Amino acid sequence: MSTDVMHIGPGNSVAELKESILGHFCFDVGKSPEYATLHDWYMAVAYSVRERMMEHWVSSLERIRDKHQKIVGYLSAEFLMGPHLGNAIINLGIEQQIKEAAEQLNINLDEILQQEEEPGLGNGGLGRLAACYLDSLTTLKVPAIGYGIRYEFGIFDQMIRDGWQVEITDKWLRNGNPWEIVKPELNYGVKLGGKTQGYTDEKGGYRVKWIPEYEIRGVAYDTPVPGYKNETINLLRLWKSEATESFDFQAFDKGDYYGAVHEKVFSETISKVLYPNDVSEAGKKLRLSQQYFFVSCSLQDALRILELRGLSLDDLPDAVTFQLNDTHPSIAIAELMRLLVDEYMVDWDKAWECTRKTFAYTNHTLLPEALEKWSLPLFAHILPRHLEIIYEINSRFLSDIRNKYPGDDDRIRRMSIIDEQGSKYVRMAHLATIGSHAVNGVSALHTELLKQDVLHDFYELQPDAFFNVTNGVTPRRWIKLYNPRLASLISDRIGERWITHLETDLINLQSFADDLSFQQAWRDVKKQNKTDLAHLLKQRFGMNINPDSLFDIQVKRIHEYKRQHLNALHIIHLYNRIKQKRTDGITPRTFIFGGKAAPAYYLAKLIIKLINAIGETIDNDPEVNQFIRVVFFPDFNVKNGAHVYKAADLSEQISTAGKEASGTGNMKFSMNGALTIGTYDGANIEIMECVGEDNFFLFGLDAAEVKAIKQNGYHPYDVYNNNNDLKEVIDLIQSGAFSKGDTNIFKPLINSLLGDDPYLVLQDYQAYVDCQQRVSAAYNNEQAWTKMSILNVARMGKFSSDRSIRDYCENIWHVTPG
Ligand code: 4GP
Structure with a gap:
């Protein structure tokens, strides 16, 4: 069957592509090309490219049916895929032909590529990582399904008005989505609410059934994920919630028109919107329902595939491995137990063994506020049966702990899945850890801190279950697609294998680091990329920046721990020096920021306002803006990232040590030739180890020092008082110098810095300013800087997501890449 299908696959010649695009115009867009909009062309090109994936899709599905291959089920509430078209074109290896076909079609x-609305189904790091991992899984021919939610509205679009962030609903589906294929036949019922009831089965055993309050359905929407030039496709399978019955005729007959559609409206709410990661109490009920919804559909789907392969439940751990992308999907552990014990009547111990073997858990954050906890009443209200199952898991687990550590009640309290404090909570990280055979952090430091701190007791109990898998990013999207000039310069020298063998091949660039003509070509690429970004900012926002200045860039979510305000303080330091005519050693710089603040995170939004306020003041001050400029690039997302990473000279990775689990932007920058100014945090440490200390600007406290300083009592007001320069900088903000005389607006930020400064911004200030001075000096030596830039790229091979996926395959999933 699959070989027959191969024969009908469309060809990739320019003529065939052209014909195909025109065909889709007629048959799918339904217009004649004379009346086409750019978006119509985009749709026609997208359908043509998708068509070319379909033949591989069908043969790849065969692999999923192959009972000898283990499937990776990547469970993630977020997938930040980025635009599909450009990526599909390079992964299919048809960029030349498509370019030519487009030219011939005028x-x-x-x-056309710009027309694509980005599916923003994630908040930031963790969702983007999931997307890089799908690319690598497919490129490495590991059968995989990314399971998530098809949010109707993704992460909000950000606009900046009067310097403030304004959130706009992301209507990414409004013009249709040519990449997804709905599979109405793949739909599963998901129960919610209600109560449980005990009963006696035929064999006299006590069993429990769940009598839900209502049931909704999840329908599969599949998006093909192409591997790099390997004729392999994996699936991104997203669930959309629907009503079981969409129209209540009884209510309608009674004249209750609203009631007749009520169930439909309610059911569809579940997959309506992506939660920003600062959820309010009001949103929590829906958030837990979302998590349960997608996990339940995904597990039912996996059990269906198991059956399709002719395998039994005993085979589950060998047939599928589920990776929990943070705690969001961790309710899957209780759900698999429920399915096995309540629905398939599997004995508890056997079910538990199967569950633990099937799941593995990745932690992505140490921030206490981001570790999910659900209050017991809320949990019981939505998932009454799961709460009982969790109690049972907990009681068995704690009895083991009691046996192992007799009399250690404190340990019991610390390790319990139930947090007994206050209104009592379910700790999802504990459920995930206890229910998984492997737990991993996302950088060496982060894993160490997990072991020492957040999950210390669990590590002591089972040290062999803890692993580190340092994050990585895909070089296909982040170098080849988004930095084509650099990609072809690299390929000219070392061939093309680096695209799939980053770890072994990129290092070959090293031998060109001192080659002056190569250096010149390298600089030319950077200069062109910077000029492109300058044009784009001018065109879109009327901003004026100088491509000859040092591009100093910080793009990432706005958060106090990431310390965009430390960056801002340094800018004000320069401003102050310029105003005082102390301009010696100031290298012309353009500071570029981008990133979204969670809508309810006031201080983060105030940081955005501060950056814009500084930018505006400098724009209006020719004395200052001949040296420095500050711009805030609105709506930072994958699509905008495409223009940013490749244009950077300096990458800002300045989080408080111990707070950034890994970072992946740090990798994208460095791979594209930026040097890093960074703290000893997350993957920065490993990046520095690889690129060499001499090619990295390190500053500030390390994680142990941060901990010590906090334990010994930190007094930011003293730091401020004892450092004249810092005092002047803070006082300038307070004086209204950047807020047209308004001395109130930035008070909450200043009060936080002078009051408790939880992220040690003031403590690291001087070290940062000094380090920036070293950056300026280094930048003035063009050749030395270029050499450092080349060495950065050459030595970044480790940070390919292919390496990360190989690590997962070997240590956690026990899967052999194809
Ligand atoms: C992020 C971490 O903050 C970041 O350091 C890491 O690189 C990324 O995950 C991928 O591992 N965390 C989140 C989150 O996105 O929502 O917790």
Whole structure:
């Protein structure tokens, strides 16, 4: 069957592509090309490219049916895939042909690519990581399904008005989505609410059934994920919630028109919107329902695949491995237990063994506020049966702990899945850890801190279950697609294998680091990328920046721990020096920021306002803006990231040590030739180890010092008082110098810094300013800087997501890449 299908696959010649695009115009867009909009062309090109994936899709599905291959089920509430078209074109290896076909059709491929609305189904790091991992899984031919939610509205679009962030609903589906294929036949019922009831089964055993308050359905929407030039496709399978019955005729007959559609409205709410990661109490009920919804559909789907392969439940751990992308999907542990024990009547111990073997858990954050906890009443209200199951898991687990550590009640309290304090909570990280055979952090330091701190007791109990898998990013999207000039310069020298063998091949660039003509070509690429970004900012926002200045860039979510305000303080330090005519050693710089603040995170939004306020003041001050400029690039997302990473000279990775689990932006920058100014945090440490200390600007406290300083009592007001320069900088903000005389607006931020400064911004200030001075000096030596930039790229091979996926395969999933 699959070989027959191969024969009908469309060809990839320019003529065939052209014909296919025109065909889709007629048959799918339904217009004649004369009346086409750019978006119509985009749809036609997208359908043509998707068509070319379909033949591989069908043969790849065969692999999923192959009972000898283990499938990775990547469970993630977020997938930040980025635009599909450009990626599909390079992964299929048809960029030349498509370019030519577009030219012959008189359409501009770059403009077409710009038409794609990005599916923003994630908040930031963890969702983007999931997308890089799907790319690598497919490129390495590991059969995988990314399971998540098809949110109707993704992460909000950000606009900046009067310097403030304004959130706009992301209507990414409004013009249709040519990449997804709905599978109405793949739909599963998901129960919610209600109560449980005990009964006696035929064999006289005590069993429990769940009598839900209502039931909704999840329908599969599949998006093909192409591997790099390997004719392999994996699936991103997202669930959309629907009503079981969409129309209540009884209510309608009674004249209750609202009631007749009520169930439909309610059911569809579940997959309506992606939660920003600062959820309010009001949103929590829906958030837990979302998590349960997608996990339940995904597990039912996996059991269906098991059956399709002719395997039994005993085979589950060998047939599928589920990776929990943070705690969001961790309710899957209780759900698999429920399915096995209540629905398939499997004995508890056997079910537990199977569950633990099937799951593995990745932690992505140490921030206490981000570790999910659900209050017991809320949990019981939505998932009454799961709460009982969790109690049972907990009681068995704690009895083991009691046996192992007799009399250690404190340990019991610390390790319990139930947090007994206050209104009592279910600790999802504990459920995830106890129910998984492997737990991993995402950088060496982060894993160490997990072991020492957040999950210390669990580590002591089972040290062999803890692993580190340092994050990585895909070089296909982040170098080849988004930095084509650099990619072809690299390929010219070392061939093309680096695209799939980053770890072994990129290092070959090293031998060109001192080659002056190569250095010149390297600088030319950077200069062109910077000029492109300058044009784009001018065109879109009327901003004026100088491509000859040092591009100093910080793009990432806005958060106090990431310390965009430390960056801002340094800018004000320069401003102050310029105003005082102390301009010696100031290298012209453009400071570029981008990132979204969670809508309810007031201080983060105030930091955005501060950055814009500084930018505006400098724009209006020719004395200052001949040296420095500050711009805030609105709506930072994957699509905008495409223009940013490749144009950076300096990458800002300045989180408080111990707070950034890994970071992946740090990798994207460095791989594209930026040097890093960074703290000893997350993956920065490993990046520095790889690129060499001499090619990295390190500053500030390390994680142990941060801990010590906090334990010994930290007094930011003293730091401020004892450092004249810092005092002047803070006083300038307070004086209203950047807020047209308004001395109130930034008070909450200043009060936080002078009051308790939880992220040690003031403590690290001087070290940061000094380090920035070293950056300026280094930048003035063009050749030395270029050499450092080349060495950065050459030595970044480790940070390919292919390496990360190989680590998962070997240590956690026990899967052999194809
Ligand atoms: C992020 C971490 O903050 C970041 O350091 C890491 O690189 C990324 O996950 C991927 O591992 N965490 C989240 C989150 O996105 O929502 O906790």
